[in-house]
Amino acid sequence: MKFYLCIDDTDNLDSIGTGTIAEQIQEKIIRQGYGPCSLVTRHQLYIHEDIPYTSHNSSMCFYGEAPDDALATIIDLATKHLDTVAAVGSDPGLCVLAYDDSCHYDELMEFGIQAKQTILTKDDAMACARNHQLHLSEHGGTGQGIIGALAGVGLRLFGCDGEIKGALKNAVINQSYTVADLKNLPEVEQVLDLTSKEPLADTTLIRLGNRSKTVLYRHHYVLFVRQDKNNQYVTIPKAEIRQLGEHFYV
Template sequence: MKFYLCIDDTDNLDSIGTGTIAEQIREKIIRQGYGPCSLVTRHQLYIHEDIPYTSHNSSMCFHGEAPDEALTTIIDLAAEHLDTVAAVGSDPGLCVLAYDESCHYDELMEFGIQAKQTVLTKADALTCAHNHQLHLSEHGGTGQGIIGALAGVGLRLFGCDGEIKGALKNAAINQTYAVAELKKLPEVEQVLDLTSKETLADTTLISLANRSKTVLYRNQYVLFVRKDDNNQYATLPKAEIRRLGEHFYV
């Protein structure tokens, strides 16, 4: 079984972030003997005065492999962890999808895309979850986080949205690397030219001019780069990577 797991709205301004909690759940699942599990992706959702959020309104999602009979264990493990660590004043939501290749998830992906563009309700989320027979649960507060949790699963399925949590931790800033070297990092599967979307050759040199990030693009972890004033490929700063999601992926 391939499963998708997403959480949203678990933190406050003084607590650990939702991404850290997602990674904790991921590690617990792996310690249960399941996996492999993907890296966690951060999905930016709509910012609006009618939507409560801590700082950025983003949900955190990953997928993994497990026996079919492990689904209940995974849901219970994630739910218990949320109930234990979610911050005071948060409105946590949990979504778990047991992926079925024979099913069509267009409605679920569209829900995720809409959650980046407009205000959705808990009723909208519950209807979509019912239609796809997936797990969606509230874990405190208003439970408003079920909207973002469902949206995160939809966006991860969509495959062209979200940034990989964390920066390029094992590469040094202001150093130059060949594409082949960068692709040895767990968070880099492809290096693409930002303008042309073309895959760069393994011998192409890339300047890590800043603490950049990879993103989910066509279901791969992609590092986008562009040529600088010296006609050399260089990484984009994290803030610019984050802005791409406003118009580039969707």
């Protein structure tokens, strides 16, 4: 079984972040003997004054592999962890999907895309969840986090949204690496030119001039780079990566 798991709205300004909690759940799943699991992706959702969020309104998602009869155990592990560590004042939501190759998830992916553009409700989320027979649950507060949790699964399935949590943490700023070197990092599968979106040769040198991020693009972990005034390829700052928007990635 391939499963997708996403959480949202688990933190407050003083607590550990939702991404860290997602990684803790992932670690518990692996200790249970399941896996492997993917890296965690951060999915930016709609920012609006009528939507409560801690700082960025983003959900955290990963997928993994497990025996066909493990779904209930995975949900139980995630539920107990959320109930233990979710911050006071948060409105946590959990979504778990047992992926089925024979199913069509267009509605679920569209829900995720809409969650980046407009205000959705818990009723919207529950209706979509029922249509796909997936697990969606509230874990405190208003339970508003179920919207982002469902959206995160949809966006991860979509495959052209989200940044990789902790990307390039093992690379050194202001040093140059070949594309082949970068692709040895777990969070880099491809290095693409920002303008052409074409892959660069393994021998191409890339200068890490800033703390950049890899993103989920066409279901791959991608580092986008561009040429500077000296025609040398350099990484793109994290803040600029976050401003590219969903239309760039399609």
